[in-house]
Amino acid sequence: MIRNDLSNKKPITILEKIEESLEKLNDKIEVMIEIQKNNNGNGNSQRASLSLPDASLDVMTLLSMPDHLRKTAMTICRCERATADQVADQTKRARAVESAYLNQLVIMGYLKKERKGRKAFFFIEKETQS
Amino acid sequence: MSKIIAVHSYKGGTGKTLLSVNLAATLAKEGKKVCIFDLDFRAPSLFAILKAPTADFWLNDYLNNTCEINKTLLDLSSRIPGQGKFYSCLANPSTEAIRDMSSKDRKWEMRALGRLLALRETLIKDKGFDYLFFDTSPGLQYSSINAIVAADYVVVATTGDRSDVDGTKRMLQELYNLFEKKTGLVLNKVLDSSMTAKKTEMQNKIKADYQVPMLGIVPCFCEILRAEGNLIFVQDKPDHPFTKIMTEMARRVENDEVV
Numbered sequence: 001m002i003r004n005d006l007s008n009k010k011p012i013t014i015l016e017k018i019e020e021s022l023e024k025l026n027d028k029i030e031v032m033i034e035i036q037k038n039n040n041g042n043g044n045s046q047r048a049s050l051s052l053p054d055a056s057l058d059v060m061t062l063l064s065m066p067d068h069l070r071k072t073a074m075t076i077c078r079c080e081r082a083t084a085d086q087v088a089d090q091t092k093r094a095r096a097v098e099s100a101y102l103n104q105l106v107i108m109g110y111l112k113k114e115r116k117g118r119k120a121f122f123f124i125e126k127e128t129q130s
Numbered sequence: 131m132s133k134i135i136a137v138h139s140y141k142g143g144t145g146k147t148l149l150s151v152n153l154a155a156t157l158a159k160e161g162k163k164v165c166i167f168d169l170d171f172r173a174p175s176l177f178a179i180l181k182a183p184t185a186d187f188w189l190n191d192y193l194n195n196t197c198e199i200n201k202t203l204l205d206l207s208s209r210i211p212g213q214g215k216f217y218s219c220l221a222n223p224s225t226e227a228i229r230d231m232s233s234k235d236r237k238w239e240m241r242a243l244g245r246l247l248a249l250r251e252t253l254i255k256d257k258g259f260d261y262l263f264f265d266t267s268p269g270l271q272y273s274s275i276n277a278i279v280a281a282d283y284v285v286v287a288t289t290g291d292r293s294d295v296d297g298t299k300r301m302l303q304e305l306y307n308l309f310e311k312k313t314g315l316v317l318n319k320v321l322d323s324s325m326t327a328k329k330t331e332m333q334n335k336i337k338a339d340y341q342v343p344m345l346g347i348v349p350c351f352c353e354i355l356r357a358e359g360n361l362i363f364v365q366d367k368p369d370h371p372f373t374k375i376m377t378e379m380a381r382r383v384e385n386d387e388v389v
Contacts, residue, residue: 058240059275063308070308074279078247124244 020118027099027120055109057124072101076111081123132254135383136264136281138274140297144287145318147175148354150265152364152372153285156380158207158214159364162260165203165217165253169277170267171231174221179359180206188222190231193242199252210365217259231273239272246280269297270305278305283312283383285345289319295339302342314345314383321350346379348372 009017055061057077062070075087084099091098102122105111112125137150147170154166167189168176176182187201203217210216221227234242246264253259264281266274278284284306288298298315306313317336333344351372354363364373381387 056236056240058236059243059272059279060236062279063275063305067308071310074309077243077279080244124240 016118023118026096027103057110061110069101069105072098073105073110076102076105076122076124081121083119083121087122132260133283133383134250134254134262134264134281135283135285136266136274136277137285137287138266138278139268139287139294140301141289141291141294142173142268144268144289144294145316145348146268146287147179147265148359148363149285149287149316149318149348150263151176151179151362152376153380153383154261154263155210155216155362156364156373156376157261157384158210158216159212160380161212161214163215163217163258164261164263165219165259166263166265167219168221169264169273171221171273172228172267172271174223174228175359176218176265177220177223180218180220180362182206182218182220185220188227189219190222190227192219193245195241195245199249200257209362234272239276242273243276243279246276249280270301275305278311279309281311283314283386285383286313286315286342287318288315289317299340302340306342312386313342315340315342316345316348316379318348319350320347345382346375348375 057073062073062077065073071091071093072087075090076082079086079090084095084102087102088095088098099120102111103113106113106122110124111122114121114123135153137146137153139146150166154164158164166176168174169189170176171190177185182204185202185204187197189202191197192199192202199219202219204220205215205217207215207217221231249262253262264277266277268274286298286302286306288294302313315336317332320332329347332347336347337344349371351370353367353370354372357363363370364376367373
């Protein structure tokens with residue numbers, strides 16, 4: 001099926017599709033690694049917070065977050081909507097690291113994620129933000 | 131460079147409003163476009179100190195998303211000499227409004243933080259304001275922490291009172307440091323005699339105690355107490371030593387300097 005879909009396309013388009021799929025895969029692996037790391041460190045508390053749907057990203061929540069996530073969350077608060085690249089620019093940390101933290105904040109219910117073409121944007125849900 | 135400055139303290143009565151109003155007025159006197167916000171929703175006081183005309187819209191309305199920020203701004207520039215601009219955005223002092231603000235939930239506070247963060251775009255970038263001053267309520271109130279998160283610089287007012295010193299130290303470690311905020315400490319209401327005798331020694335001790343940069347030391351002036359909150363001191367008493375201290379502090383805030 002995929003082979004049929006790609007058969008009429010130019011090689012460059014096929015390569016772009018592959019790159020996009022690899023990026024998605026990479027994001028998922030980063031999230032799994034990050035969750036694994038935090039589960040090892042925090043045990044049940046982390047697992048409990050993972051189940052929060054649409055949690056509020058208010059200042060008290062920010063205060064209670066681990067330092068590495070707080071920095072990422074505050075950057076999104078300031079920018080409202082940003083890619084992992086844009087967050088990494090501000091925090092001066094690696095894009096892959098920010099991608100993992102952002103995805104973790106999505107899983108925890110604090111952020112939403114939306115894909116536009118090859119870019120993934122992270123934001124605080126509009127209904128709850130303004 | 132434009133800045134949002136939050137003035138905060140652990141305890142009440144440390145002189146936050148006095149510092150906010152007079153630092154803002156000093157910068158306006160020097161030709162800057164400045165706005166002071168009353169974020170002390172539980173005990174609003176700016177409307178009385180500034181003797182502002184009755185407002186149609188309050189900061190409460192902006193945070194409630196029922197009006198835009200420009201409707202809440204009062205132009206008080208005529209009260210300040212020079213070409214600068216001095217605006218205020220006041221908290222509604224009515225009992226009903228205070229009660230309403232005390233009952234807000236976490237979702238509302240999160241939206242309020244978004245509205246405060248948006249001021250950088252609407253007032254600094256679009257309207258050309260140089261400085262926004264957030265006069266906050268003491269302690270760990272939601273509105274104060276929102277103001278600290280939205281600010282670039284936090285002026286921390288403290289006194290020599292033991293409970294204030296301990297609380298301020300804790301707050302510096304557990305609040306400002308966590309949010310990675312630039313902080314300047316102001317030791318207020320210092321007895322004049324001890325200050326003149328041992329100013330440098332006192333500065334060094336405070337720096338060692340609090341582990342943060344000092345913005346300045348303000349002696350306890352009887353004239354300020356006698357004024358009973360009726361004066362924008364730097365405007366009404368241009369030659370008073372307090373005015374000179376405010377001018378020095380305003381310069382430090384502008385240039386990111388410390389003592």
